[in-house]
Amino acid sequence: MKSIQKPIVIVGAGFAGMTFALNLKNLNPSLPILVVDSESNFIFKPLMYEVLSKEIRIWESTPKFANIFSDAGITFLKNYLTKISFKENILEFSDELKLSYQYLVICTGSIPNSFLIKGVDENCYFFNDIHDLNKLRYFLKKSQKNSLYKKLFIVGGGPSGIELACKIKDIFIDQFEINVVEKSNEILNRNKIFNREQAERALEKRKINVLLNSTVKEVSKNKIIISNEIGTTALDKDLVIWTAGVKPNLSYAGTDEITKKFGRIIVNNKFQIKNYKNCFAIGDISIIEGMEDLPITAQVAMQEGNHLAKNFELLIQGKDPLPFEFQDNGEMISLGIGEASISGLGFTLSGKLAFELRRLIYTSKLPDITESLKSASSWIFQKKAIFKKITKKDNSI
Ligand SMILES: Cc1cc2nc3c(=O)[nH]c(=O)nc-3n(C[C@H](O)[C@H](O)[C@H](O)COP(=O)(O)OP(=O)(O)OC[C@H]3O[C@@H](n4cnc5c(N)ncnc54)[C@H](O)[C@@H]3O)c2cc1C
Numbered sequence: 001m002k003s004i005q006k007p008i009v010i011v012g013a014g015f016a017g018m019t020f021a022l023n024l025k026n027l028n029p030s031l032p033i034l035v036v037d038s039e040s041n042f043i044f045k046p047l048m049y050e051v052l053s054k055e056i057r058i059w060e061s062t063p064k065f066a067n068i069f070s071d072a073g074i075t076f077l078k079n080y081l082t083k084i085s086f087k088e089n090i091l092e093f094s095d096e097l098k099l100s101y102q103y104l105v106i107c108t109g110s111i112p113n114s115f116l117i118k119g120v121d122e123n124c125y126f127f128n129d130i131h132d133l134n135k136l137r138y139f140l141k142k143s144q145k146n147s148l149y150k151k152l153f154i155v156g157g158g159p160s161g162i163e164l165a166c167k168i169k170d171i172f173i174d175q176f177e178i179n180v181v182e183k184s185n186e187i188l189n190r191n192k193i194f195n196r197e198q199a200e201r202a203l204e205k206r207k208i209n210v211l212l213n214s215t216v217k218e219v220s221k222n223k224i225i226i227s228n229e230i231g232t233t234a235l236d237k238d239l240v241i242w243t244a245g246v247k248p249n250l251s252y253a254g255t256d257e258i259t260k261k262f263g264r265i266i267v268n269n270k271f272q273i274k275n276y277k278n279c280f281a282i283g284d285i286s287i288i289e290g291m292e293d294l295p296i297t298a299q300v301a302m303q304e305g306n307h308l309a310k311n312f313e314l315l316i317q318g319k320d321p322l323p324f325e326f327q328d329n330g331e332m333i334s335l336g337i338g339e340a341s342i343s344g345l346g347f348t349l350s351g352k353l354a355f356e357l358r359r360l361i362y363t364s365k366l367p368d369i370t371e372s373l374k375s376a377s378s379w380i381f382q383k384k385a386i387f388k389k390i391t392k393k394d395n396s397i
Pocket residue numbers: 011012013014015016017036037038039042045046047048049079080081082107108109110127128129160249252282283284285296297298299300301332397
């Protein structure tokens with residue numbers, strides 16, 4: 001690696017970018033690092049369901065970037081990346097700022113994918129970031145004052161759809177008739193069998209309808225049009241939450257300069273972008289060439305951020321970087337208020353104990369934030385401290 005003349009620039013401070021920045025600073029405290037994100041706050045996405053159910057408060061899962069990074073001695077800039085000129089090593093931002101870089105790490109995550117289905121963008125709610133969370137919270141709060149049995153459709157029987165369905169049912173009980181629409185023949189089709197079985201039970205217990213082998217054709221203001229083996233039906237709806245898929249958030253990356261697969265940037269097993277060895281892509285936006293496709297999860301993003309930090313340190317020392325290997329540390333899903341299911345890490349567990357353990361594992365991973373917040377009388381930080389004593393930090397999530 002050439003000697004470092006400019007700060008290492010990281011764009012996107014989610015799970016991948018945050019892990020990379022904090023670990024690199026830890027390994028090499030004198031290294032200048034600049035982190036840029038379009039938001040002011042980190043959002044711990046796996047805890048968004050608990051914010052919705054008020055099991056935790058919003059500020060507990062959304063610490064401020066400025067606090068996290070200033071505590072670590074890292075420079076933070078709030079700005080929105082609009083263009084990368086890979087050949088010239090220049091970044092452009094929405095306020096017309098231009099920044100030249102020597103080494104760049106991009107990790108801007110995913111956005112919902114509506115698959116260009118008519119009416120989805122205009123008439124659906126999403127559940128991917130803090131803005132979606134606030135919008136949905138507002139709608140649900142408003143609905144509480146209105147009549148019962150509103151028709152709610154959740155499109156997508158993956159973890160987000162199932163976790164949301166159970167949580168909303170537990171919060172609002174008879175307020176909503178909940179329907180999960182899934183295009184394949186089972187829910188959680190990419191998840192562990194144990195978690196799927198627990199989720200099926202949780203849905204049944206809550207009388208949540210599951211429409212399998214069903215595809216959404218259109219969503220209008222008052223209707224959702226669903227097609228299955230019986231035919232195509234237009235059903236009345238009050239709310240549709242779209243969790244049917246995500247796509248990489250890469251609006252700033254021109255198509256001619258970088259190669260992509262499934263819309264994600266192809267990188268080698270050291271996360272370098274083809275033809276641009278000084279540029280790295282990690283987290284949801286990238287896909288590793290020659291490796292089995294990894295799940296699009298925070299667990300992967302954090303392991304990648306951690307590995308890239310170690311590789312940077314090796315490069316600085318003039319040593320060869322090491323190829324990335326993913327370690328599957330299991331998966332956890334919440335199944336309503338106070339319940340969860342965990343599979344992996346050498347065991348399976350469901351129910352209340354699994355819920356507590358999931359919460360403890362997540363709180364142990366929340367970024368270390370300011371002393372003032374830590375001293376707040378909140379279970380999240382008390383338990384984080386306890387949990388850190390009883391378990392070593394790993395990258396399971
Ligand atoms: C509701 C929900 C629950 C989830 N639960 C789990 C779970 O239980 N376990 C699990 O492993 N995974 C879970 N995931 C998936 C996980 O959150 C993602 O895989 C993970 O966040 C990806 O990390 P990332 O760093 O690639 O992207 P992100 O964490 O999304 O971070 C991307 C960052 O880039 C910033 N950004 C984007 N565009 C720009 C731009 N143009 N300029 C500047 N900044 C930009 C964003 O503001 C954001 O801070 C969940 C996701 C959701 C939505």
